[in-house]
Amino acid sequence: xxxxxxxxxxxxxxxxxxxxxxxxxxxxxxxxxxxxxxxxxxxxxxxxxxxxxxxxxxxxxxxxxxxxxxxxxxxxxxxxxxxxxxxxxxxxxxxxxxxxxxxxxxxxxxxxxxxxxxxxxxxxxxxxxxxxxxxxxxxxxxxxxxxxxxxxxxxxxxxxxxxxxxxxxxxxxxxxxxxxxxxxxxxxxxxxxxxxxxxxxxxxxxxxxxxxxxxxxxxxxxxxxxxxxxxxxxxxxxxxxxxxxxxxxxxxxxxxxxxxxxxxxxxxxxxxxxxxxxxxxxxxxxxxxxxxxxxxxxxxxxxxxxxxxxxxxxxxxxxxxxxxxxxxxxxxxxxxxxxxxxxxxxxxxxxxxxxxxxxxxxxxxxxxxxxxxxxxxxxxxxxxxxxxxxxxxxxxxxxxxxxxxxxxxxxxxxxxxxxxxxxxxxxxxxxxxxxxxxxxxxxxxxxxxxxxxxxxxxxxxxxxxxxxxxxxxxxxxxxxxxxxxxxxx
Amino acid sequence: xxxxxxxxxxxxxxxxxxxxxxxxxxxxxxxxxxxxxxxxxxxxxxxxxxxxxxxxxxxxxxxxxxxxxxxxxxxxxxxxxxxxxxxxxxxxxxxxxxxxxxxxxxxxxxxxxxxxxxxxxxxxxxxxxxxxxxxxxxxxxxxxxxxxxxxxxxxxxxxxxxxxxxxxxxxxxxxxxxxxxxxxxxxxxxxxxxxxxxxxxxxxxxxxxxxxxxxxxxxxxxxxxxxxxxxxxxxxxxxxxxxxxxxxxxxxxxxxxxxxxxxxxxxxxxxxxxxxxxxxxxxxxxxxxxxxxxxxxxxxxxxxxxxxxxxxxxxxxxxxxxxxxxxxxxxxxxxxxxxxxxxxxxxxxxxxxxxxxxxxxxxxxxxxxxxxxxxxxxxxxxxxxxxxxxxxxxxxxxxxxxxxxxxxxxxxxxxxxxxxxxxxxxxxxxxxxxxxxxxxxxxxxxxxxxxxxxxxxxxxxxxxxxxxxxxxxxxxxxxxxxxxxxxxxxxxxxxxxxx
Numbered sequence: 001x002x003x004x005x006x007x008x009x010x011x012x013x014x015x016x017x018x019x020x021x022x023x024x025x026x027x028x029x030x031x032x033x034x035x036x037x038x039x040x041x042x043x044x045x046x047x048x049x050x051x052x053x054x055x056x057x058x059x060x061x062x063x064x065x066x067x068x069x070x071x072x073x074x075x076x077x078x079x080x081x082x083x084x085x086x087x088x089x090x091x092x093x094x095x096x097x098x099x100x101x102x103x104x105x106x107x108x109x110x111x112x113x114x115x116x117x118x119x120x121x122x123x124x125x126x127x128x129x130x131x132x133x134x135x136x137x138x139x140x141x142x143x144x145x146x147x148x149x150x151x152x153x154x155x156x157x158x159x160x161x162x163x164x165x166x167x168x169x170x171x172x173x174x175x176x177x178x179x180x181x182x183x184x185x186x187x188x189x190x191x192x193x194x195x196x197x198x199x200x201x202x203x204x205x206x207x208x209x210x211x212x213x214x215x216x217x218x219x220x221x222x223x224x225x226x227x228x229x230x231x232x233x234x235x236x237x238x239x240x241x242x243x244x245x246x247x248x249x250x251x252x253x254x255x256x257x258x259x260x261x262x263x264x265x266x267x268x269x270x271x272x273x274x275x276x277x278x279x280x281x282x283x284x285x286x287x288x289x290x291x292x293x294x295x296x297x298x299x300x301x302x303x304x305x306x307x308x309x310x311x312x313x314x315x316x317x318x319x320x321x322x323x324x325x326x327x328x329x330x331x332x333x334x335x336x337x338x339x340x341x342x343x344x345x346x347x348x349x350x351x352x353x354x355x356x357x358x359x360x361x362x363x364x365x366x367x368x369x370x371x372x373x374x375x376x377x378x379x380x381x382x383x384x385x386x387x388x389x390x391x392x393x394x395x396x397x398x399x400x401x402x403x404x405x406x407x408x409x410x411x412x413x414x415x416x417x418x419x420x421x422x423x424x425x426x427x428x429x430x431x432x433x434x435x436x437x438x439x440x441x442x443x444x445x446x447x448x449x450x451x452x453x454x455x456x457x458x459x460x461x462x463x464x465x466x467x468x469x470x471x472x473x474x475x476x477x478x479x480x481x482x483x484x485x486x487x488x489x
Numbered sequence: 490x491x492x493x494x495x496x497x498x499x500x501x502x503x504x505x506x507x508x509x510x511x512x513x514x515x516x517x518x519x520x521x522x523x524x525x526x527x528x529x530x531x532x533x534x535x536x537x538x539x540x541x542x543x544x545x546x547x548x549x550x551x552x553x554x555x556x557x558x559x560x561x562x563x564x565x566x567x568x569x570x571x572x573x574x575x576x577x578x579x580x581x582x583x584x585x586x587x588x589x590x591x592x593x594x595x596x597x598x599x600x601x602x603x604x605x606x607x608x609x610x611x612x613x614x615x616x617x618x619x620x621x622x623x624x625x626x627x628x629x630x631x632x633x634x635x636x637x638x639x640x641x642x643x644x645x646x647x648x649x650x651x652x653x654x655x656x657x658x659x660x661x662x663x664x665x666x667x668x669x670x671x672x673x674x675x676x677x678x679x680x681x682x683x684x685x686x687x688x689x690x691x692x693x694x695x696x697x698x699x700x701x702x703x704x705x706x707x708x709x710x711x712x713x714x715x716x717x718x719x720x721x722x723x724x725x726x727x728x729x730x731x732x733x734x735x736x737x738x739x740x741x742x743x744x745x746x747x748x749x750x751x752x753x754x755x756x757x758x759x760x761x762x763x764x765x766x767x768x769x770x771x772x773x774x775x776x777x778x779x780x781x782x783x784x785x786x787x788x789x790x791x792x793x794x795x796x797x798x799x800x801x802x803x804x805x806x807x808x809x810x811x812x813x814x815x816x817x818x819x820x821x822x823x824x825x826x827x828x829x830x831x832x833x834x835x836x837x838x839x840x841x842x843x844x845x846x847x848x849x850x851x852x853x854x855x856x857x858x859x860x861x862x863x864x865x866x867x868x869x870x871x872x873x874x875x876x877x878x879x880x881x882x883x884x885x886x887x888x889x890x891x892x893x894x895x896x897x898x899x900x901x902x903x904x905x906x907x908x909x910x911x912x913x914x915x916x917x918x919x920x921x922x923x924x925x926x927x928x929x930x931x932x933x934x935x936x937x938x939x940x941x942x943x944x945x946x947x948x949x950x951x952x953x954x955x956x957x958x959x960x961x962x963x964x965x966x967x968x969x970x971x972x973x974x975x976x977x978x979x980x981x982x983x984x985x986x987x988x
Contacts, residue, residue: 235957240912242962246947260955273955287912374874378885382878389954413736447742454886456756456770457732460742 022187026116028142030080030135031056031066031090031104031180037073040364041403042356043347044479049075055134055181056104057189060117064090064104065212066180067194068097069159071104072343079106081115082142094219097343098163098226100194100207101215120209121188123294124149124168132172132193132204134181147172152208154299158195161362162339163227165305166298167195167205174204210294210305218308228309229301231265231333232258233388238276238287248321249276255318256289256300263336263394266329271317278323279316280304304330336396337387338362350436350483353466354406354473355414355450357422357436360384360399377419379454397432402452406477410461410469417459420452427451437483443467519685522634522644526583527617529681530557530565531636532591532605533581538574541867542902544847544858545979550576556635556679557591558691559616560713563607565591567679568693568704569598570659573843578605581640585613595712598833598841599724599803600664601657601693601704602712621706623687625652625792631669631689633701635680647672647701649684652793654800655702657693661833661840661889662726663799666693667703676701711806725802725809725828728762728889729755731774734784744819749775752816753786753798759889761831763802763811767824773816777801802828834986838862838888838898848932850983852939853961854905854973855913855950857921859932860884860898877918879954896931901952901959905977909969913959919952932985 031054039045054070056079064079071077077090088111095102106112124130131146150169157163170183174193183191183206191206218224234256238244244251255278261267271277278284280303283291290297304313312327334340341362350357358364365384368375376384383390383399400422405414422430425439426449439448443463450459474482532555540546555572557565557580565580572578572593579588589611596603607616632646650670656663667690669682676682676692682703683689690709695701711724731753734740739754755772759765768774775781777798780788787795802811807830815822833839842861849858858864862884868875876884883898891897903917904910921929924938925948939948948966950959962969974982 233955237912237957240910240960242909242947243912243958243960246949246958246960257957259957274958371874374871378873378878378881381874382882385878386954413739416732447738449742456730457754458739458742460736460738462738462741 022116022118024133024144024182024184025082025142026114027057027118028082028133028181029056029058029064030054030082030138031064031070032078032080032087033071033074034076035073036075037343038347038363039367040347040358040361041367043349043358044351044481044484053135053138053177054179055177055193057133057180057182058112058115058117059103059216060119062106062109062112062117063093064106065192066102066104067159067192067207068095068100068102068343069194070180071095071102072097072159074344077104079104079111081111082140094215094224095344096215096218096224096226097160098157098340099165099211099215100157100159101192101212103216103219118182118184118189119187120212121185121190123152123208123210124185124190126151128185130170130172130183130185130190132170132174132178132181132183132206134178134193136173136175136177138177143178145173147202147204150203152294152296152298154301155205157207160340162341164301165211165227166208166302168208170204170206171202172204173202174206178204210302214305214308225309226332228304228307228330229333230271230304230313230328230330231262231267232271233260233262234277234289235259236287236289247274247276247318249278249318253278253318254284254286255279256285256287258317260389262333262388263391265333266331270326270328271315272319274319276318277315278318279314281314335388336391337383337399339384341366346484348433348485349403350433350440350485351406351474351479352436352440352482353461353470354408354411354477355402355461356404356406357400357433358403359433360401360421364401364403379420383421393429393431395429395431397434400430400433400436406473406479408469408473408476410466410473414459417450417452417455420455423451423453425450433483433485437485440466440483518630518646519632520644521632521683521686522642524686525634525644525681526636526642527614528559528619529583529634529636529642530559530589530607530616531581531638531640532557532565532567532571532679533579533588533638534572534575535577536574537576538843539846541847541864544849544856544984545981548574554638554678556681556691557605558679558681558688559618560604560709561618562615563609563612564594564618565605565607565616566691566709566712567603567605568657568691569596569601569603570657570693571679572596572603572605573598573659573841575844580605580607581636581638582607582612582614582616583636583640583642585640587611596844597712597723598657598843599660599662599726600708600712601660602709604712619681619688621688621690621709623684623689623706625649625667625689625705626684627651627794629684631682631684631703633669633672633674633676633680633682633692635676635678643674645673645676645680647699649689650700652705652790652796654797654803659841659843661836662724662803663797664724664803665705665708665793665796665800667705669701669703670699672699672701707804711804722807723830723832725805725807725811726762726830727799727802728759728765728829729768730757730759731786731798732756733786734773743771743773743816745773745816749773749816749821751775751781751783753782753784760891761829761835761889763829764813764826765829767813767826768815769817771817774798774813775816775821776814778812835891835896836888837891837895838884840888845986846984848984848986849902850932850935850985851905851970851973851979852935852948853959853966853969854907854910855959855961856902856905857899857935857950858902860900860920862888864902879920880918883920894928894930899929899932899935901950905973907969907973907976909961909965909973910959913957916957916959919956920954922951922953924948924950936983936985 056066093105182189197203258275448461578591590608594604647669675695677695680692690703690705752773752775839861842863925941927938
């Protein structure tokens with residue numbers, strides 16, 4: 001017994017202490033941001049400004065890494081170093097809302113004088129000690145907290161609300177303002193602190209270096225493309241022997257069942273319902289859809305997370321009692337009704353005759369307030385929840401919603417159509433805001449007959465009068481342009 | 490809901506009419522409290538009903554009370570709401586200490602009326618039947634009467650404010666109601682409202698603004714006279730949906746001529762109910778039985794002033810004639826039709842499912858259940874927002890549209906975990922498409938579908954919207970069912986009524 005203890009004490013110092021711990025005050029910075037988002041009901045309007053404080057740290061190449069949520073919808077960014085009064089304006093170089101990471105650029109090169117960039121480590125071991133650095137609740141000095149790694153698992157990144165990646169849970173205190181700060185072990189960054197759980201104590205989360213490295217690799221070509229997916233829905237049902245036998249999968253084989261394939265996805269021509277995927281690249285998939293990776297079990301999506309868009313995975317799957325192997329290219333595969341929150345870009349719209357049309361988004365739904373998922377109109381909840389199954393139109397780019405009516409004599413009777421998705425104009429299907437723009441540009445018809453989903457009565461607009469009123473309405477309500485459907489006005 | 494004739498009842502009603510009419514000309518406020526003691530009873534009601542999410546179980550017993558108004562020597566009426574899911578009803582009569590057992594003869598949730606019969610052997614003295622024949626008069630004083638649990642007669646007063654067409658908290662259709670204002674006590678349990686000596690109706694709701702809803706005499710009298718017929722036909726049901734027709738652009742688009750200034754737009758037509766067989770989406774409904782509808786769907790009633798057109802249908806008995814004047818495809822049309830009714834069980838998603846055990850079928854721990862609004866409401870406050878959108882959509886947009894190929898929506902409520910359904914435990918609130926390849930049109934299809942493909946090893950349940958399949962092993966099904974029933978205390982594995 002005594003002998004074992006001695007060995008441990010001899011080993012421990014070597015494991016904990018790196019050769020020379022970095023001077024963290026040379027690497028961690030405070031980020032002060034003024035934000036201003038868009039009003040997703042009347043998208044030409046911007047909301048009030050808010051100010052926030054977060055953390056970031058210097059990485060190789062004179063860049064600053066931070067969380068996307070620190071600087072999303074920013075109007076002005078200031079970087080501060082500890083113990084130095086000067087404020088350095090900065091810009092966003094790259095931002096990945098799906099992984100809550102961003103790279104900032106400070107144009108005053110003198111900023112980097114005396115700073116030290118931090119290097120990245122690998123996934124830490126559970127129960128190993130880590131230190132978090134940052135500016136919780138602002139303050140002038142860097143705060144340090146210490147804790148252990150509690151677990152590593154796949155979870156939702158709340159910034160987008162829709163994307164899931166690996167997260168590292170720690171009991172080191174992570175508070176507002178810590179976001180974007182480095183979590184260190186052995187002198188290296190093993191994570192970026194980014195979110196916590198309000199209802200729980202001592203649960204903080206950081207973004208692991210697997211995700212950070214993916215992000216940094218992605219932006220190497222000068223553009224951020226995002227995390228990719230297979231475009232399929234899976235069901236962990238093979239725990240049931242009858243299900244397995246019914247799908248003609250050998251009893252000793254584990255895997256996960258495809259229950260739907262997304263329209264227009266790369267998997268569409270390759271996989272089909274009831275296929276059972278048993279292997280992805282070099283990883284066997286178990287009945288829970290997990291693979292053995294980084295020394296433990298993680299969701300099979302981890303195998304895809306390692307790839308960049310355009311790369312492929314090798315899948316082994318069973319179909320009708322036959323084992324097959326295929327290469328499946330991976331791509332963005334976003335649903336037609338985007339689940340993720342949008343940031344930074346001004347939302348597109350068409351505002352014609354006071355009728356304001358927008359693209360259905362989570363941001364629009366969240367204008368209903370805290371209980372939006374319960375409070376939104378049924379048709380919006382239905383589309384948000386089930387658009388992948390409900391939409392059979394492969395040309396559909398988005399759902400177009402009548403979000404606001406700027407009151408005028410031309411639209412005095414349109415109220416009952418508010419918040420409904422537009423189905424067609426003069427019987428031409430509306431699959432995007434661009435279709436709406438084109439329909440109203442056509443001045444040949446007497447009426448524009450607008451038909452909405454879940455509504456059997458049409459909304460007719462007298463074409464000639466509508467065009468006459470349109471200019472007056474735009475001026476009266478300060479709408480800068482009637483159609484903003486491309487990224488430049 | 491079928492009933493036999495009751496000649497005696499009619500006779501006694503007529504007799505009573507002769508008695509009260511002599512009092513009708515009395516001046517000033519008339520207090521009938523003393524007189525009403527023999528015509529109103531106190532009803533004590535024990536409710537149980539069924540758990541919607543464990544349909545084999547009764548709910549905990551709760552107690553309530555109501556007022557019964559005599560329409561025969563031993564028959565009383567009260568609101569249907571009062572007796573919904575009633576397990577036991579006991580009456581108390583003035584001048585008698587013992588409870589009088591009572592049972593429901595007819596309940597009509599659309600009219601919100603129930604006819605209750607008191608046990609003649611327990612009733613020591615016959616009741617004095619009332620005749621509901623007070624005439625509506627806006628602004629007139631009304632008095633109301635009830636009997637308390639201690640058999641004390643009480644009265645209160647208010648003013649008759651308006652007539653309205655509205656639905657009760659249960660009903661799917663809108664019927665005629667009166668509203669009394671400035672009432673001196675909250676009434677909503679069937680209290681008897683009178684104008685002077687004349688019974689006007691019974692109370693069906695009240696609110697904190699001192700308003701009360703009254704089921705009026707004409708609704709009560711139709712209910713009673715229908716009950717005296719060989720069969721109970723019920724009131725007419727509206728078989729279509731309308732929207733306001735205010736927009737001049739829509740009028741122009743529909744090519745409505747200058748002389749048609751009013752009417753409503755028919756925005757949806759059901760497969761059941763009045764007009765469902767003759768109206769089309771896009772019609773403009775100009776008048777019903779000669780009553781012109783305004784653009785909001787109201788017409789001017791000679792007695793009640795502006796009422797929603799629903800009254801012109803729900804105010805009739807099924808089988809009566811009705812005339813629609815329409816603007817269709819650019820010209821006027823007159824359509825004769827018959828007033829139609831439907832039983833709530835005929836709806837694709839029944840608006841309510843009361844008094845009976847929910848329809849369900851448990852197989853391999855999977856609880857398959859008929860979708861009803863009552864089932865969804867059991868989710869509690871905000872049930873509409875909590876319901877899965879695909880399921881809620883059937884209630885919102887398809888409830889009144891059953892077809893031969895789809896008579897009911899059957900859902901997988903949830904799975905009671907057991908070895909046979911390992912892997913499926915998380916599946917719930919899914920709409921069943923087919924079982925063993927057979928489309929499921931109603932509950933009765935389930936046992937039939939389960940006998941299909943006898944050569945195969947498995948029963949296969951498939952759902953709508955790309956959900957996982959459920960595959961159940963037939964060889965172990967019987968024993969698995971027994972184990973699950975025993976484990977979860979299920980005394981009955983299925984309840985399939987013949988609706």
